Amino acid sequence: MxxxxxxxxxxxxxxxxxxxxxxxxxxxxxxxxxxxxxxxxxxxxxxxxxxxxxxxxxxxxxxxxxxxxxxxxxxxxxxxxxxxxxxxxxxxxxxxxxxxxxxxxxxxxxxxxxxxxxxxxxxxxxxxxxxxxxxxxxxxxxxxxxxxxLPPDRYKCLLSMDVSNNRLGGQLQENIGKINPYLEYLNLSRNHFEGDPLSSIGDMSRLRSLDLSFNSFSGKVPTELIASCTLLYVLKLCNNQFTGFEHFEWSQIWFLDISNNKLSGIIPIWTGNMTYLETLVVSNNSFEDIMDLSKNSISGTIPHCFHNMSFENILDSDFTYEDYRSKFVPIQVGSTIQRPLELNSGSDSISVEYGQHVEVEFVTKYRSDSYSGGILKYMSGLDLSCNKLTSRIPPEIGELSSIHALNLSYNQLIGSIPQTFSNLALLESLDLSHNNLSGEIPPKLIDLNFMEVFTVAYNNLSGRTPNMKAQFGTFGRSSYEGNPFLCGQPLESCTREDESHRSPTNL
Missing domain, CATH: 3.80.10.10 (Ribonuclease Inhibitor)
Known part of the structure; x- marks a missing residue:
């Protein structure tokens, strides 16, 4: 040897x-x-x-x-x-x-x-x-x-830089984007950076993933920040002190996290134009009008534009760039050496796997779970809970056929449960509790064979509960409580006289 x-x-x-x-x-x-x-x-x-x-x-x-x-x-x-x-x-x-x-x-x-x-x-x-x-x-x-x-010279080879979770601080260099114009991945998270975000980052035209989370950046995020970053798939700005956004053309974004900032006012309309969006996290801000995630002090109606967003499962091929960096970087070491245990005469490179997974925390089925990297392909959901959303639930929500979890609880929604919800074939958790919904529960919901959690408690629903078949045979009284006009198993049995008396119009 x-x-x-x-x-x-x-x-x-x-x-x-x-x-x-x-x-x-x-x-x-x-x-x-x-x-x-x-x-x-x-x-x-x-x-x-x-x-x-x-x-x-x-x-x-x-x-x-x-x-x-x-x-x-x-x-x-x-x-x-x-x-x-x-x-x-x-x-x-x-x-x-x-x-x-x-x-x-x-x-x-x-x-x-x-x-x-x-x-x-x-x-x-x-x-x-x-x-x-x-x-x-x-x-x-x-x-x-x-x-x-960073050094003042332009570095044409540098593609990926991760200095996250250190003790670096102060403001970024004004020309940071011009110094590193070819960066594809930049992670500055979990440091002590402060000040306004710099428009110079927009000079990194090949940027695929940008993580500025868990710092003390403040002010409005300028349009120039990523104006020319047409390849940007992942943007993490959470846990800073950003106060606002300008208009962006972000149709290519797959992952956007702007949670835990000081954002306020009306949510910009560009959220409905992100047709490739897989993960959107905007919780814990102070939006005043239409918003699309949990725990904000907001009012208004649920946007009809949600059905334009792609909640399709992420394919393995989508994670060729783990965290959307170049996963393999060729390094010449000789005339025949390639990737370990993959030797080919005619190749002159070694490739090294090098990357990190995107991670997001999501509450479903009454518990909080973290999803990262390729496992995200197994989870997609929409959480609008704990807001002040009003009006009816748009039937277009029923077109999100690939989501696994839907939570609209603790709002002020009115009207009936859309019949289109029976199209959510992969749904595992549906929480419509603590609203002002009325009418009957659509009988075809029993066709949702993957349902593990279902609750419509504390509304104004009436009529018979769904038949105790398939998954609906596993739901107890707590799923329906707080609806005085509902009857049928697992609640009290229905009779003709009961049903006529249970109609809200007769009371």
């Missing part, structure tokens, strides 16, 4: 000390991937000192019991010039929290993932300055602090 160039034992259950695997490996190696195993204990990075041909080292830990020490390698001369370095979640330099000093001499890095290591110090701007071909930089979940100022 003296000519072995690629070693990939990732995603297994190997345990013990990782050093023995490296020591036994030939110095001809160009690519080594030991990620996602059960390794633990201390690993001295100087074991790689004689591997002069190494171009890729992947050591991501699964159990957080592995410790990698690089600073005790002083005096060792690392002969390799890496293209890929990914020691994620490895307690890197646990005692000092220092970023590896040997990286100061590296000039050819294209992918750097130092995430989940609790590294300290100022933002390492020199990683970008020294490696002009850098494509992906992931410093997520560390303790870097200070200002997030």
């Amino acid at each position: 003296t000519s072995l160039r690629l070693l990939d034992i990732s995603r297994n259950r190997f345990a013990g000390n990782i050093s023995s695997y490296v020591i036994a490996s030939p110095t001809s190696l160009e690519y080594i991937d030991l990620s996602y195993n059960k390794f633990e204990g201390l690993f001295q990075f100087n074991v790689f000192a004689n591997h002069s041909k190494l171009k890729a080292i992947l050591l991501a830990s699964e159990n957080n019991k592995l410790e990698i020490e690089t600073e005790k390698s002083v005096g060792w001369d690392f002969l390799f010039q890496l293209k890929i370095l990914m020691p994620s979640n490895c307690n890197l330099n646990k005692l000092t929290g220092n970023i590896p000093e040997f990286l100061l001499d590296k000039r050819e890095l294209e992918i750097i993932d130092l995430s989940h290591n609790k590294l300290k110090g100022n933002f390492p701007i020199w990683l970008i300055e020294n490696n002009t071909r850098l494509r992906e930089l992931n410093l997520r979940d560390n303790s870097f602090m200070g200002k997030f100022h």
Whole structure:
């Protein structure tokens, strides 16, 4: 095995000390991937000192019991010039929290993932300055602090940058978009950034995913922010202090989260133009008129435009870009090496899977669940509960045939339950409780075979309850209570005399 160039034992259950695997490996190696195993204990990075041909080292830990020490390698001369370095979640330099000093001499890095290591110090701007071909930089979940100022030069190769969950603060550079015009993924969430959002981000015309959530950004979101970002699929602005929006043409957006801000006034009409929308989260704001999610102090009617939105299931192919970044980045390491365990003569690249899932929390069936990444394809729903919505329920809601959950509870809705609700064939949870609905419960609702939760309690409904068949045989009195004119199982039995007396017109 003296000519072995690629070693990939990732995603297994190997345990013990990782050093023995490296020591036994030939110095001809160009690519080594030991990620996602059960390794633990201390690993001295100087074991790689004689591997002069190494171009890729992947050591991501699964159990957080592995410790990698690089600073005790002083005096060792690392002969390799890496293209890929990914020691994620490895307690890197646990005692000092220092970023590896040997990286100061590296000039050819294209992918750097130092995430989940609790590294300290100022933002390492020199990683970008020294490696002009850098494509992906992931410093997520560390303790870097200070200002997030990037080098003034334009970086044409940088596609993805994640500095989320650090202690970076202050205002963003005014020309941040001009410095990084080719970024596809930018995550600045869970830091201490403040001030108005900058229109310069709109200069990132290839941006696919932008996450500014959990900061202290304030003011109105300017049109210029994403005016030219025609490829933007994911936008997360939640948990800031934004006060308003201007008009946008966001027809391509798939995921939009603007919850937990200080948004007020009338919801802009562009929400009805997002025909590809899969997830919309706008709760906990202060809208005054038409709104489309829970826990706002709003009034008005339910928008008829909801049936124009796509609540279709997300396909696996839609998650080729996990979090809508480039999932695979080609790295040239030789004339025949490609993805680990996928060798083809004629290919000259290694591809590395690298991405994060979008995550959203949704309340259904009386519990709150989190959905992320590809699992989102199994969940779609609409929650308009706890508002002051009035008027009738638009029958167009019944055209959302792919939703799994519908919650219109705790509003002031009137009129009858639309017959079109029987078209919601995949519906698992329907909550219409605590409104002013009247008339009969559509008998065809018993055809909804996936229903697990159903309640129309505390309305003004009348007539017979649906037959106790299929799923409706599982619903008890609590699903119908608070409707004095309803009768039939599981409530009191109906008679002709009862039904005539139970009509609201006779009382």
